[in-house]
Amino acid sequence: MKITLLYGGQSAEHDISIISAHSICQAIMYNYYQVQPIYITKTGQWLKAPLLEGPSTSPEQLTLTAGDTAHWASAPGEVSSGVVINPGEIKVEGEETIVFPVLHGPNGEDGTIQGFLEVLGLPYVGAGVTASANGMDKIISKRLFDNSNIPQVPYEAFDKREWRESSEELIQKCEGSLLYPLFVKPANMGSSVGISKVSDRQELAEAIEVALKYDRRIVVEQGITADECEVAVLGNDDAHVSEVGKLLKESEFYDYEEKYINNQVIMQIPADLPEAVAEKIQDYALKAYRAIDGSGLSRVDFFVTSSYDVYINEINTMPGFTPYSMYPNLWKATGLNTRDLIEELLQLALRRFNAKQELN
Ligand SMILES: Nc1ncnc2c1ncn2[C@@H]1O[C@H](COP(=O)(O)OP(=O)(O)O)[C@@H](O)[C@H]1O
Ligand SMILES: [Mg+2]
Known part of the structure; x- marks a missing residue:
């Protein structure tokens, strides 16, 4: 059986995706599988690498340039090359x-690549089209969480047209229902791109303009002082949850630089929480997973205040798989090593594909 690994991509999480792909390549059971790496460049070219019959050596090895033939870099300083293909x-x-789309953000975990794979008729790891789109869209997911009675911080949502027509009213509405500081977010982005924390009316208006550069739809949320806890979900209809983890961080705003580049975030697994609070988080995580129609996997992120009030922040249908990513580490702490986790994800992909075939 072959695994087609799609990684790279045009989102801000391009580099994370490569590191995730490398971790996955190291955890695959090569006595059962061959891996066909397909690297999507920052400009959107699809490059087909040579087959991998064993673990990749580094993320750099998986970073291809376009060439006439496909070959792996064999010495330091050399670059691997891949042949340009049409996505189909x-x-x-x-x-x-089985396709493993290790792609984060827009065009990766938002349902677009999933729809493409559905049209091709290929089984793939992770959430389907609807769940991916639901999970990526912060407005839709909030509506679904409300519907499932999962607590969240107060918020307002609107679009560009409403903002252009009645910005004054919208500012008043936000100030009427939410307390500063506020977080302004584009509905569809990820990795903190376009997100601002604001503490007055003028900053709010500016932050909305910034967010509108990334999406036509905007969420404004009440800021909360809280720990950030995360839990991993794995499975299709029979999904189960991992231990809860907590992010121990230095600065208050957990942004892209900090999250990924500086690698300053320390994970505490299991989180130091009363058992009842951890169970509540796990229960909400499963509810959120079902609310978006999740399958395969998700990481669900929460805010937990010092008095142990729990609010859902978001659900990520294709979380990172780097050695310092929360998702694989949560499973490790729950007794599932990354090799078995990857195998389970592949089996879940096949089961979902076969179940769907039977419906048609
Ligand atoms: N309402 C909020 N209150 C406090 N901190 C927030 C709030 N919303 C976001 N943050 C901070 O910003 C980070 C990124 O926001 P998030 O909604 O998770 O965006 P992304 O989809 O880019 O990960 C969070 O991890 C958290 O540190
Ligand atoms: Mg987040």
């Missing part, structure tokens, strides 16, 4: 494969 060519007639 990842489907090879007569060949069985």
Whole structure:
């Protein structure tokens, strides 16, 4: 059986995706599988690498440049090359494969790549089209969480047209229902891109303009002083949850630089929480997973105040898989090593694909 690994991509999380792909390549059982890496460049080219019959050596090895032939870098300083393909060519007639789209953010975990794989008729790891889109869209997911009675911080949502027509009223509405500081977010982005924390009316208006550069739809949320806790979900209809983890961080705003580049975030697993609070978080995580129609996997993120009030922040349908990512580490602490986790994800992909075939 082949695994087609899609990684890289055009979102802000391009580099994380490569590191995740490398971790996954190291955890695959090569006595059962061959890996076909497909690297999506920052400009959107799809490059087909040579087959991998064993673990990759580094994230750099997986970072390809376009060439006439595909070959792996064999010495330090050398670069691997891949052949440019049309995306549809990842489907090879007569060949069985499971696609692992290790892509984060827009065009990765928002349902677009999932829809493409559905059209190609290929099984793939993770959430389907609807769940991916639901999870990525902060307005839709908030509506779904409300519907499932999962607590969240107060928020307002509106679009560009409403803002252009009645910005004064919208500012008043936000100030009427929310207390500063506020967080302004584009509805569809991820990795803190376009997000601002504001503490007055003028900053609010400016932050909305910034967020509108990334999306036509905006969320304004009440800021909260809280710890950030995360839990991993794994499974299809039979989904189960991991231990709860907590992020121990230095600065107050957990942004892209800090989250990924400086690697300053320390994970505490299991989180130091009363058992009843951890159970509540796990219960909400499963509810959130079902609310978006999750399958395969998700990481669900929460705010937990010093008096142990719990609010859901968001659900990520394709969390990072780097050695310092929360998702694989939560499972490790729950007794599932990354090799078994990857195998389970592949099996879940096949089961979901087969169940869907039976429906048609
Ligand atoms: N309402 C809020 N109150 C306090 N901190 C927040 C709030 N919303 C976001 N943050 C901070 O900003 C970070 C990024 O926001 P998040 O909604 O998770 O965006 P992304 O989808 O980019 O991960 C969070 O991890 C948290 O540190
Ligand atoms: Mg987040």
